Amino acid sequence: MARVPVTPEPVSDVLGLGCVAIDDLLYVESYPPPDIKIPILRHDRQCGGLTATALVAASRLGSACAYAGVLGDDELSDYAIQRLKQERVDLTHLVRRPEVRPVHSVIVVDTTRQTRTIFYDLYGVVGADAAWPPAAVIRSTRVLFVDYVGMEGMLRASQIAREAGIPVVADLEDDRSPFFARLFGLIDHLIVSRDFAARLTGASDPAAAAIRLWTPERRVVAVTCGADGCWYLTRAHHGVPQHQPAYPVETVDTTGCGDVFHGAYASALARGVEVAERVRFASAAAALKATQPGGQAGIPTRPVVEGFLKSVTSDEETP
Numbered sequence: 216m217a218r219v220p221v222t223p224e225p226v227s228d229v230l231g232l233g234c235v236a237i238d239d240l241l242y243v244e245s246y247p248p249p250d251i252k253i254p255i256l257r258h259d260r261q262c263g264g265l266t267a268t269a270l271v272a273a274s275r276l277g278s279a280c281a282y283a284g285v286l287g288d289d290e291l292s293d294y295a296i297q298r299l300k301q302e303r304v305d306l307t308h309l310v311r312r313p314e315v316r317p318v319h320s321v322i323v324v325d326t327t328r329q330t331r332t333i334f335y336d337l338y339g340v341v342g343a344d345a346a347w348p349p350a351a352v353i354r355s356t357r358v359l360f361v362d363y364v365g366m367e368g369m370l371r372a373s374q375i376a377r378e379a380g381i382p383v384v385a386d387l388e389d390d391r392s393p394f395f396a397r398l399f400g401l402i403d404h405l406i407v408s409r410d411f412a413a414r415l416t417g418a419s420d421p422a423a424a425a426i427r428l429w430t431p432e433r434r435v436v437a438v439t440c441g442a443d444g445c446w447y448l449t450r451a452h453h454g455v456p457q458h459q460p461a462y463p464v465e466t467v468d469t470t471g472c473g474d475v476f477h478g479a480y481a482s483a484l485a486r487g488v489e490v491a492e493r494v495r496f497a498s499a500a501a502a503l504k505a506t507q508p509g510g511q512a513g514i515p516t517r518p519v520v521e522g523f524l525k526s527v528t529s530d531e532e533t534p
Contacts, residue, residue, distance in 0.1 A: 225355055226281070226355040227280060227281040228278035228280065228358060228482065228486075229270060229278050229279075229281075229358045229359075229478075229481045230280075230283060230358070231266040231267070231282050231361075232266065232282070232284045232342065232343035232360075232361065232365065233264075233266035233362035233363070233365060234266050234267065234317075234318060235286060235295045235299075235342075236263040236295075236317050236320050236335070237261075237262060237291045238261045238262070238509075239258065239260050239319075239320070239321045239322070240259045240260070240324055241322065242256040243256060243323060243324070243325060246323060256326060259508070261298075261510050261511050262298035262299065262510075263320065263470075264317065264318055265362040265363075265474055265477070266284070266362050266364075267295065267304075268474035268475065268478065268510055268511055269360055269386060269481060270282055270299070270302075270304050270478060271299070271302045271511045271514060272474065272475045272479055272482070272500065273481050274302050274303050275514050275515065276478070276483075276517040277517045278482040279305070280303075280305065281304065281305035281352075282299060282305070282306055283309060283347065283348040284309065284310070284343055284365065285309075285311070285312060285315050285341040286309060286311055286312075286315055286316070286317060287315035287317075287339065288312075291319060292315070292317055302511070308347075308348045315339050315341045316338070316339040317340065318337060318364075320334065320335040321333075321335075322470055324508075329468070330469075331469060340364060342365030342369075343361070343364065343366075344368045345365075345367040345368045347368065353375045353379070354376075354379045354381065356376075357381070357382075357485040358382050358384055358484050359376040359383045359384070360383075360386070360477070361383060361385050361402070362386045363387050363388060363392065366392035366394040366398060367394050369394070370397055370398045370401070373401040373402065377401050382484060383403055384404040384484065385398075385405055386406065386477045387405075387407060388408070390415065400432065403433050403435070404434060404435045404480070405435070406435075406436075406477055407428070407437075407439070408438070408439055408440075408473060409421045409438055409440045412428060412438045415428065421443075421446040425446050425447065425448045425456045426448065426456060429448055435447060435448070435449050435490055437494065439476055441469070441472070444459050444460040444498070445458070445459045445476075445497075446459075447490070451490075459491075459494045459495060459498050460498075461502060462499055462502040462527060464503065464506050466505045466506065467505065467513075468505065468508045471510030471514075472501045474510070475497075475514055476498065476501040478500075478514075479500035479501065480493055480494070480497040482517075483496045483497065495524065499523050499524050502523075503519060503520060503523055
């Protein structure tokens, strides 16, 4: 029998390998029909992406985070690296290659209906490398965070993590890669949107989708539903999904809310928080992010989230 390498004392709480994006946000009064001109109310540039935003969220919430994917030498990569450093994400194991760049997105935010439309460019995007980082780096984290950008590398990293007993949290939005099925089977903390869950299972009801996504190898399956909250399932629930309602807030911008939920969940998991409180914490972090403009700019800190949770608990207990 092959021996599992001894896992060293964790260096990071959350290690991510995948999508980094540059988001150019254009705020308009309402999303336009074709063939008209409308003024932009304001514009902003932020670092985004599934993994990058999750790592920034986890970092602001008090976790030691690291990114070990691939970026380039272009201006967009420089901007992303600067922003990740400012958010105290460790880039020791980042790889830079001249031909690589981050995802570049233009996001049109409808300020009247509080919706967003995302136009994205994947040219030159690598995400996770197929042979990087070294296995020892993967074994030195408490939680591995994966997405669908660089699927071969995600599969390798997840195999190493699971063999070492490290939980794998996933944010997946695309199942077209030939590596998807194998990666999907390794994920023990699966968090997907209602739309993607329906696409994978054929079940429009999120609770039914959570049941269909469950396997004996998983520890948590969660289906996020925006303003309708989240349905989640664990072994202790004996096949009966639990519902975490969304927290009512004054929504300003939903950009990045799902990524923040993932990052907050990973952060709480790394701290050893019990699953119901983990989901509650992630739901609160995502709700608070929605009250602020932008993807990463609106991410709350851990004291803010904990204060918010205390306030809503007090309101619930008041007769």
